Amino acid sequence: MVRAARVDEKGLRKGAWTEEEDDKLRAYILRYGHWNWRLLPRFAGLDRCGKSCRLRWMNYLKPGLKRGSYTKHEQDLIAKLHDELGNKWSAIAARLPGRTDNEIKNYWHTHFKKRSERVISKSDPDAGISREEQSSSEITHSLNAFTSDKAQEIRRKHENASADNWDSDSCAEQNCSEILSESSSVALDREGNDEYFPSFSDSYSGFHEGFWEEPFMVDLETTYSQEYKFLILGEEGLSSPYISCFDDFAVTLF
């Protein structure tokens, strides 16, 4: 399911990434960060363009990415967010921890779009909108109204509780969690089933509050083969103009 590897006229590799390339890119970014995507491949020893490296890191190698099938909760969230935001895949991805915009976009095109096409083909051409679509739209509308009311209620609650301790970031997170939790309990899925969806916090119990801010710890013994440990540890092979300023960061990591 990957493109055949080839080399373009500039000598840059294209197509499927090899395990060795993945290891090089991962090792480099974990040690030095992505200070400049265009120059990074040269320093990391990769014959790839910066864009390709960025994409590979963002969509496949970045720690914390979830692979595999989507939960019912995620499916519902994608549908809801797409109703609200349209094709703003990065915005949708930002609200689904561990999923990438590319992944969500693919998922949408293969699952939801197909479904909506079926709905349109089944619908009365004169009516312009199917009963199913209409009902879905009504559900979304009700849900939006509910979440909007709920957001105001939560905001009032927080404002009353403590004006001094108001932390917009954590409150936004909490609001999102509360809204999703409550709305999920009343939401119907697109098939019209009235079923329980786990709340946001239930689904992502593995992600505690500080997860994304914490330094990423790498288990060198299990994550990398022996031949690439030296790359991470910087004995040789990697070079970075940022070595001095990233040394502190590296110390934090290892």
Added chain:
DNA sequence: AAGTCGATCAACCGCTTCGGT
């Protein structure tokens, strides 16, 4: 067993946005 076709998803491409000068 071989061929066909649709589904899937990694990767590419080109346009837009953002930030620095």
Added chain:
DNA sequence: TACCGAAGCGGTTGATCGACT
């Protein structure tokens, strides 16, 4: 304020797999 380069974003492509004939 205009320009330029880098990063980000979204649409599209193409290789592979599995189901079906």
